[in-house]
Amino acid sequence: MGEKWVLMKTAQTPTNIAVIKYWGKRDETLILPVNDSISVTLDPAHLCTTTTVAVSPAFQQDRMWLNGKEMSLSGGRYQNCLREIRKRAREVEDKERGIKIEKKDWEKLHLHIASYNNFPTAAGLASSAAGFACLVYRTNGFGFDAVFALAKLMNVSEDESQLSAISRQGSGSACRSLFGGFVKWIMGKEDDGSDSLAVQLVDEKHWEDLFIIIAVVSSRQKETSSTSGMRESVETSSLLQHRAKEVVPKRTIQMEEAIQNRDFASFAKLACADSNQFHAVCLDTLPPIFYMNDTSHRQVLIYICWFLLGDVGEKNMYKTKEVLIEMVKSWLWDIVVLGSIPVKSRDMNLWRTTSQKSVIEVAYTFDAGPNAVLIARDRKAAAQLIQRLLFYFPPKSDTDLDSYLLGDKTILKDAGLEGLKDVEALSPPPENGSAQKYPGDVSDFICTRPGKGPILLSNDKLALLEPETGLPK
Amino acid sequence: MGEKWVLMKTAQTPTNIAVIKYWGKRDETLILPVNDSISVTLDPAHLCTTTTVAVSPAFQQDRMWLNGKEMSLSGGRYQNCLREIRKRAREVEDKERGIKIEKKDWEKLHLHIASYNNFPTAAGLASSAAGFACLVYRTNGFGFDAVFALAKLMNVSEDESQLSAISRQGSGSACRSLFGGFVKWIMGKEDDGSDSLAVQLVDEKHWEDLFIIIAVVSSRQKETSSTSGMRESVETSSLLQHRAKEVVPKRTIQMEEAIQNRDFASFAKLACADSNQFHAVCLDTLPPIFYMNDTSHRQVLIYICWFLLGDVGEKNMYKTKEVLIEMVKSWLWDIVVLGSIPVKSRDMNLWRTTSQKSVIEVAYTFDAGPNAVLIARDRKAAAQLIQRLLFYFPPKSDTDLDSYLLGDKTILKDAGLEGLKDVEALSPPPENGSAQKYPGDVSDFICTRPGKGPILLSNDKLALLEPETGLPK
Structure with a gap:
């Protein structure tokens, strides 16, 4: 074979958000988790990674670039992945170009890898990109x-x-991104990790109604890396093993059922409960890990005020409402609308009457960072959600709406929001007449949907490496 | 007996801070907890409640005033307490005044009760008083x-x-305040609650060196009441039972040992871990309960940076340091001092060399609110702590130091701080050369010590009720 050719493939791969969380490894080297996890794959049209891999007899060593910056490939994780994939390489022939690579050649040939993350984020907002690193x-x-x-x-x-x-x-939770729709990472039982793999539960067409809005929280702080964080949790949290062994197995079954049945109320309750518990385990770690901040808390309380007040379990209706009303009264709201409700009284029917909603229409989940990921039941719920989000968390005055809501912008029309003036004119949500606003707490929102798995891009113009040199464009 | 007399007693009673937390009841009516808890009683010279009780044949009904405001006595809790205490009443005679109350008379006689909380808090700072309601x-x-x-x-x-x-x-955790020093509330086994009571572990002289500094966090938000919060946790947190059954029993034994031996390092680790876990259970509650806010998190991170970096367990030294350095680098610090440390490198001895401390000298604990309670090993540690606290959390410019640090002010002299100018001139702590400051995050600090249990006040001038009418002064 000739010495000058470069053979390339370019893939577009999505990201995913866990709704049953992965937190804790039982094997650090093989990256074997302590429990199953379930995620939804996000539409690569809005959030994705483009990756070009190339092979050439001219390459002197394996090299990798991430977002244009060369990265070291010396770590154990890279080497493990490369070895495993090389082991499975087979004969490849490009008859047109007269290239033929025998199975045994792969051992000697070096690779170039270039990846680029497509963050649809406002240019220049470094904080936003930083907030996204852990997500994408x-x-x-x-x-x-x-x-x-x-x-x-x-x-x-x-x-x-x-x-x-x-x-x-190479990277634990990202293995779930090899499928679209809803994906389960089975923890597996084997010591060698051979049965710890991702399976698709349903494809992205199964539950098409869902909308996913990510609130990228402005924050100067970088977070504890999930790798060291979960190691610390395994070593010091006395709650983690209980979660992994007793709680998650049942919850995973319930979540699979909710997804199969498109049962949004169950889905939302399970997703919220599991996000809460993941952050609880982080807090139970020594020293504690704080991923959620005050802005994250406010996102949760908006959700609670909007939905849960109208949908409390029958059994503990009074009790649940009492604590909710206290939370809502206390934290976020200035008690004008809510102050008229006799909290101390047991006549909670009054509140039920004033409540606008009795159906849960949004779920929340938080990964290893302060960003809220809000999953809306359908387009209508998403439009109502974005009205609330933009009311409470308007952009700073120097930001335009187009760079503040990214991704699928069709939702803005449904919400009746065509520009910043419409955002400024938004009325307070009916559940909260005197709501405080938090301009600048959020750097941008991204609206997306459940999406498909990775695909090969046939258009060579999208490749990140030069076809002649195999170096980054 | 005459109809005009009023018989009174006035007591001064302390408050307490749990170092092994009470969270969750197994019986709502009798207030029986799901686990033992341990607390330290605070010096009533700085934080206490003064209570005058009076009996008179002229009283038409039982009445109670709290901080001058009349409260309803119709709730089950008051009635249960009053019934139990009346049941145990015995003959009382005041020969001087010719008053004699037979045992049977108590059933018919009505009571007046007036309580006043002595918050040594800056006048006019309503937020501070609110922050204290749950504490005192x-x-x-x-x-x-x-x-x-x-x-x-x-x-x-x-x-x-x-x-x-x-x-x-009447009020669960407050039952621990019937003793000075360190107190354990034994959860008990009996259904009727007869063996659920407080015992003194050691008196206030046993561990006199300790200093306790409370950071009252400025906050517009009121918190979820602990009564409804812990009920929600019992009903919805899957981690709470595990904590109560598996974690706390062992931890309580270790904490008792640490207190008996005045083993500060063990005491601090257990107290911090238990505070973390209590807040973890709150977060695992549905809907989640957030008591700690960004300011609380910062308090913890100051502590971590100062002490834990110098005192990591031998076994997991590298791992612990890695995550700590990442936390410290990321959250609170601007990476000038720390940025020079090769985080990615495994040569952590460099960091050990730069570390100022290798002994834990402060413990933190957070109750059902954002206020940090910091317990310093001794006067010297307390002085170093107050230097750091006042550096990171200086008062707003319109506050003077005298109304910013309350309670035992002798610590200011040890810290070399005589006025606001000294606070402004404080150097950044050696562990953090480029620290950010958060003026206004804290509304005031209270410095106190382990204190004695309740006492009767013999000075009638301190009574809260008029000796003739039995009505509030």
């Missing part, structure tokens, strides 16, 4: 994107689940 | 102060532990 790309891991693209380049015959078991060794 | 007086309970004073008035023969079992039915 685990910088301390080797991406599943590279595993997927390399598998295609090397003509690997393994299916996506098998690839997820390899990709898991 | 459970407004939804019937105080142990009234139980104590009534027991003295009615010549009840039961000892303090027996009184604590009665007082528990």
Whole structure:
């Protein structure tokens, strides 16, 4: 074979948000989790990673670039992934160009890998990009994107689940992104991790109504890396093992049912409860890990005020309402509307009458950072949600709406919001007549949907490496 | 007996701070907890409640005033306490005044009760008083102060532990305040609650070195009441039972040992861990309860940066340091001093060399609110702590130091701080050369010590009720 050719593949791979959380490894090297987790894959049109992998006899060593910056490939995680994927490489032939790579050649050939994260985020807002690092790309891991693209380049015959078991060794939770729709990462039982892999529960068409709005919280603080954070939790939290062994197994079954049945109320309750518990375990860690901040708390309280007040369990109706009303009265609201409700009285029917909603229409979940991920039941609920979010968290005066709400902007029309003037004119939500606003707490919102799994891009213009040199464009 | 006389007793009773937390009841009516708890009683010279109880044949009904405002006595809690204490009333005679009350008379006689909370807090700072409500007086309970004073008035023969079992039915955690020093509230096993009572572990002389500094966090938000909060946790948190059954029993034994041995390092680790876990359970509650806010988090991180970086367990030294350094780098600090440390490198000895401390000298604990309670090993540690606290959390410019640090002000001299100018001139702590300051985050600090239990005041001038009318002065 000639010495000058470069063979490339470019993939577009999505990100995912867990609704049953992964927190804690039982094996640090193989990245085997202490419990199953479930996630929804986000539409790559709004959030995705583009990855080009290239092979050439001219390459002197394996190299990788992330967002244009060369990264070291010396870490154990990269090496584990590369070894596993090389092991499975098969013969590849490009007859047109007269290139043929035998199975045994892959051992000697070096690779170039370039990844680029498509954050639809306002240019210049560094804080926003920082807030997103943990959401879109685990910088301390080797991406599943590279595993997927390399598998295609090397003509690997393994299916996506098998690839997820390899990709898991580069970056744990990202292995769920090898499918669209809802995905479960099975923890597995084997010591070698061979049965710890991702499976698709339903594809992205199964529950198309959902809208996902991410509130990127302005924050000077960087977070504890999830790798060290979860290690600390495993070592010091006395609650983590109980969660992993007793709580998550039942919750996973219930969540699968809720997803299969498109039962949004159950889905929302489980997702919120599991997010709460993940952050509870972080707090139970020594020293404690704080991912949620005051802005995150406010997001939760908006949600509680809007929905839960109208949908309390029958059994403990009074009790639940009492605490909710106290929370709402106390934290976020100035007690004008709510102050008229006789909290001390047991006649809670009055409140039921004043409540606008009796159905849960939004779920929240928080990953290892302060950003709220809000999942709305449907377009109508999403429009109502974005009205509330933009009311409470308007942009700073120097930001325009177009760079403040990113992703799927069609929702703005449903919400009757065409520009900043409409946002400024928003009335307080009916559940809260005297609401305080928090301009600047959020740097931007991203509206997206459940999305498809990774795909190969056939358009060579989208490749990140030069076809002649294999170096970044 | 005459119809005009009024017989009174006045008591001064302390407050307490739990170091092993009470969170969750197994019986709502009798107020029986799901686990033991341990507290330290605070010096009543700085924080206390004064309570006058009076009896007179002229009184038409039982009445109570709290901080000058009349409160309803119709709630079940008051009635339970009053019934229990009346049941134990014995003959009382005041020969000088010719008053004699037979045992049977108590059933017919009505009582007046007046309580006043001595908050040494800056006048006019309503937020501060609000922040203190949960710390000093459970407004939804019937105080142990009234139980104590009534027991003295009615010549009840039961000892303090027996009184604590009665007082528990008015307000749970306050029953620990019937003793000075360190106190354990034993959860008990009996259905009737007769063995759920407080016992003194050691008196206030046992560990005299300790200093306790309370940071009263400025906050517009009121908190979820602990009564409804813990009920919600019992009903919805899947971690609470595990904590109560598996974690706290062991931790209580270790904490008792640490207190007996004045082993500050163990004491601090257990207190911090238990505070963390209590707030973790709150977060695991549905809907979640947020007591700690960003200011609380910062208090914890100051502590971590100062002490834990120098005192990591031998076993997991590298791992613990890694996560700590990431936390410290990320959250609170601007990475000037810390930025020079090779975080990614495994050569952590560099950091050990730069670390100023290798002994834990402060513990933190947070009750059902954002206020930090910081317990310093001794006067020297307290002085260093107050230097740091006043550096990071200086008063607003319109506050003078005298109304900003309340309670035991002798610590200011040890810290070399005589006025606001000295506070402004404070150097950044050696562990953090470029620290950010948060003026206004804290409304005031209170410095206090472990203190004695309740006492009767013999000086009638301190009574809160008029000796002739039995009405508030």
